[in-house]
Amino acid sequence: MAAASVSGAAAVLEVAGLTKRFGHVRALRGVDFALGLGESLAVFGPNGAGKTTLLRILAGLLKPDGGAVRFGGELLVRGNAAHRRRVGLISHHSLLYDGLTAAENLVFYGRLYSVAEPRAAAERALAGVGLAARASDLVGTFSRGMVQRLAIARALLHDPDVMLLDEPFSGLDQGAAATLRELLGRLRAERRTMVLVTHNIDEGLELATHVAIQVAGRFVSLGSRDGDLAAYRARYAEATARDV
Amino acid sequence: MSSLLAQAWAIAAKDLLLEFRSRTAFLSALVFTALVLAIFNFARDPTAVSAVDLAPGILWITFTFAGMLGLNRAFGLERENHAMDGLLLSPASRTALYVGKTIANLAFVGAVEAIALPLFALFFDVPLWPVLGPLVLVIALATLGFVAVGTLMSSMAVNTRFAELMLPVLLLPFLVTPIIGAVQTTARILTHRPFVELVPWLKLLTAYDITFVVLCTLIFEFTLEE
Numbered sequence: 441m442a443a444a445s446v447s448g449a450a451a452v453l454e455v456a457g458l459t460k461r462f463g464h465v466r467a468l469r470g471v472d473f474a475l476g477l478g479e480s481l482a483v484f485g486p487n488g489a490g491k492t493t494l495l496r497i498l499a500g501l502l503k504p505d506g507g508a509v510r511f512g513g514e515l516l517v518r519g520n521a522a523h524r525r526r527v528g529l530i531s532h533h534s535l536l537y538d539g540l541t542a543a544e545n546l547v548f549y550g551r552l553y554s555v556a557e558p559r560a561a562a563e564r565a566l567a568g569v570g571l572a573a574r575a576s577d578l579v580g581t582f583s584r585g586m587v588q589r590l591a592i593a594r595a596l597l598h599d600p601d602v603m604l605l606d607e608p609f610s611g612l613d614q615g616a617a618a619t620l621r622e623l624l625g626r627l628r629a630e631r632r633t634m635v636l637v638t639h640n641i642d643e644g645l646e647l648a649t650h651v652a653i654q655v656a657g658r659f660v661s662l663g664s665r666d667g668d669l670a671a672y673r674a675r676y677a678e679a680t681a682r683d684v
Numbered sequence: 685m686s687s688l689l690a691q692a693w694a695i696a697a698k699d700l701l702l703e704f705r706s707r708t709a710f711l712s713a714l715v716f717t718a719l720v721l722a723i724f725n726f727a728r729d730p731t732a733v734s735a736v737d738l739a740p741g742i743l744w745i746t747f748t749f750a751g752m753l754g755l756n757r758a759f760g761l762e763r764e765n766h767a768m769d770g771l772l773l774s775p776a777s778r779t780a781l782y783v784g785k786t787i788a789n790l791a792f793v794g795a796v797e798a799i800a801l802p803l804f805a806l807f808f809d810v811p812l813w814p815v816l817g818p819l820v821l822v823i824a825l826a827t828l829g830f831v832a833v834g835t836l837m838s839s840m841a842v843n844t845r846f847a848e849l850m851l852p853v854l855l856l857p858f859l860v861t862p863i864i865g866a867v868q869t870t871a872r873i874l875t876h877r878p879f880v881e882l883v884p885w886l887k888l889l890t891a892y893d894i895t896f897v898v899l900c901t902l903i904f905e906f907t908l909e910e
Binding site: 499500501503521522524525527529531533534535536537538539540544548549551552553554594 | 690706769774
């Protein structure tokens with residue numbers, strides 16, 4: 441039975457009591473939240489708050505020490521192929537091969553995800569991010585913004601219902617960031633459930649339906665974006681100042 | 685099973701395509717091979733040790749170290765843009781990843797060996813044609829075990845600070861058995877000894893292959909734990 445999300449809708453993604461330790465460092469100290477269909481959570485926090493650790497656990501790349509992650513009520517089991525098919529990850533690393541063309545990268549990932557007709561799927565995905573004309577070009581020749589668009593195409597190739605975004609705007613110029621915002625807005629309109637981790641509070645607030653502030657491995661604040669934005673900004677500024 | 689093989693093949697094809705485009709490791713391995721064979725050829729005193737006595741050891745030392753250049757690259761190329769995360773995020777099983785990497789490494793080492801063997805015949809004046817069949821069998825058996833263990837060790841070494849140095853340190857102790865087996869068998873083949881003398885060494889190589897291919901496939905996923 442799926443729990444209710446922050447807004448009360450049935451949870452697509454549910455996180456309960458998540459803990460993770462790296463040696464003496466407690467990266468996560470009991471993180472709880474739930475998101476329903478089409479809801480998106482922006483997690484803000486200073487460096488070392490454990491945001492990326494949280495995202496890597498949700499993606500199944502890290503094993504938590506305690507707590508549970510559920511997709512649609514099903515417990516996340518590391519190595520479970522069905523769970524991995526439900527998740528798409530966009531990070532500041534593209535996870536792409538510079539020595540392959542844009543199309544070859546997507547076809548390769550399409551084969552790993554057993555996507556039907558990977559070549560056709562790759563063409564559609566490239567068209568979706570405006571890179572159809574560069575399909576045969578090596579990724580190593582792409583600008584940072586183009587690489588990030590291709591990374592989005594890679595993450596969406598298998599049509600995941602949960603999107604995880606780790607600092608997706610990192611290193612992008614204004615034009616590329618605007619294009620990326622537009623693409624992420626499209627994902628939100630498609631009612632995908634998203635968790636976005638970022639330092640940039642304005643970009644996060646623009647994309648999220650819910651907002652959390654994470655400090656020292658725990659959420660010090662979690663609520664709907666409709667709440668008092670000034671209070672979020674103040675709390676985030678306070679958390680960042682403490683970090684400095 | 686078909687999904688596993690399809691995913692393994694996708695990984696192998698990707699690795700081979702990347703190597704074909706850059707040729708970095710392949711050209712390095714070939715240059716290394718030619719240099720080693722040339723140095724040993726001109727450094728030895730032909731009146732003291734005959735070529736056929738020296739040749740098997742040199743051949744396998746050359747194969748081993750040239751092959752390591754490819755093994756180092758196998759997981760090294762996944763460090764670019766954190767591509768390893770992309771593989772681990774995907775539903776492809778760890779076994780598919782291991783099998784795919786092993787296939788690509790076998791193709792790489794096999795290609796280096798295919799070019800090194802005529803060079804070896806040229807430098808050491810060894811007539812290969814009459815013994816080519818048994819020699820290819822021995823090379824195939826020894827290479828399978830070498831690559832199976834090498835692929836596993838490469839996945840372990842890649843996350844260490846000095847991956848290129850760590851791989852030989854981790855791998856060479858495991859290669860003592862197949863290299864001794866391969867050198868002994870090659871020596872007997874080149875001196876036209878009866879087949880019955882090869883049998884114990886061929887059994888050793890086969891047992892090594894079966895043991896380590898199974899073992900490495902089973903424990904590979906644990907090398908990817910954070």
